[in-house]
Amino acid sequence: MTAEPVQSTEIGADLRHVRSWVFDLDDTLYPPERQILKRVSERIGHFMVRTTGLPLDEARVLQKRYLMDHGAALGGLMKDYTIDPEEFLADVHDVPLDDLHADEGLRAGLERLQGPRYVFTNGSTRHGERVLEQLGISDLFDGLFAVEHARLVPKPHPDTFALMLGQFGLDPATAAFFEDTARNLEHAKELGMTTILVGPHAFDAEATFVDHRAAALGPFLATAILPGDPT
Template sequence: MSAGPVGIREAGATEIGADLRHIRSWVFDLDDTLYPPESQFMGLIQQRINDYVVRTSGLPADEAMVVQKSYLHEYGTSLAGLMAHYRIDPHDFLAEVHDVPLDVLTPDPGLRAGLERLDGPRIVFTNGSKAHARRVIERLELTDLFDGLFSLEDADLIPKPDPRTFARMTEQFGVAPESAAFFEDTVRNLEPAHAIGMTTVLVGTRAHESDIPFVDHRAATLGPFLATARLPGDA
């Protein structure tokens, strides 16, 4: 499903004036979407995951990194790959790898203002743990703006892009896909969203380079995109 005419690009990166007048529900990925990847916050988590893979597999760090990336590609998350190949406690894994400092994350007034423009439920949909998501959202000073959180635990540890997880999320929050927008930095996670009729927004500094047909809109960063989008009630 297409959201309509593509908006004007700003500096070749963020669409200005994207037509989202049909949207009633707003679904957001968390990591590298609600904050910029330039913060390197996910790098801290990736290092913790690599340490876990080293300890679990007995591989050297460089080989463990290759295995970790292959798990991410094949299974959707490193955790899913580890669970397929080793006997581990997934909840211990989630607690350990997300135990990183939040110092590099800072609230973004522009993003907050953009989110405040949105009428209808705002939902965080993450492959991270519930505790991690709550911690990050609080650090970003956005807790009061979100109406729901769907975490990896809510998905019975089945990560995006599995279509079953999208079905469970939409059912839990009563989201009608044809009137919902999904904001995500990982391209492959947008394909199942588009398949069920959601309007998809690829977020990230390289989003403008994508010409994939299941991406409806592109935003280098969320703040400017949400600030200028045409919303329900706009002429």
């Protein structure tokens, strides 16, 4: 008996109502196997060792707890220790991006989208700019909302979504949000945004607040039904 092929992306998602497009950055606009977030996470661990005085294994445990409790390690560090947030953001995002390359399929998919495109990231502004430049798609985006714009409060905090929507003047009912972390889509769905879970495990998620799933962003955008497309 021949095994059924693994579904790699959703084909023909109906996005004709969407007028603005919001994308997470890391592991969404590029595949997770590029290991950029792993490098950032390693630098966070070493920053925590220097800040807390804990050995690396214990600092890693605390790092994971901060991620679950605060959405990012920065929030926990600011609550429990005296740190310079700007120094933290500059330090942990100082990673090589050599493994990121321009993807013609991704660019073509993004170019299909009618309406403004934005990046909504828990990373720093400079990190977002570097990644977009390295991917060769910075010219396709109309704005970048980073953790500095969120007053250092990361997704999925509701206040951060409110600040992002306000900064870009978006109507959630006509906005789509692409994310690789499922929990970051829950409040987006509550607000009325169309939610798309991106990544190799997108089809494993059973969350009802996920509208569409795509293992790879380029093929999903290439086949989506967009405003103006024939019915």
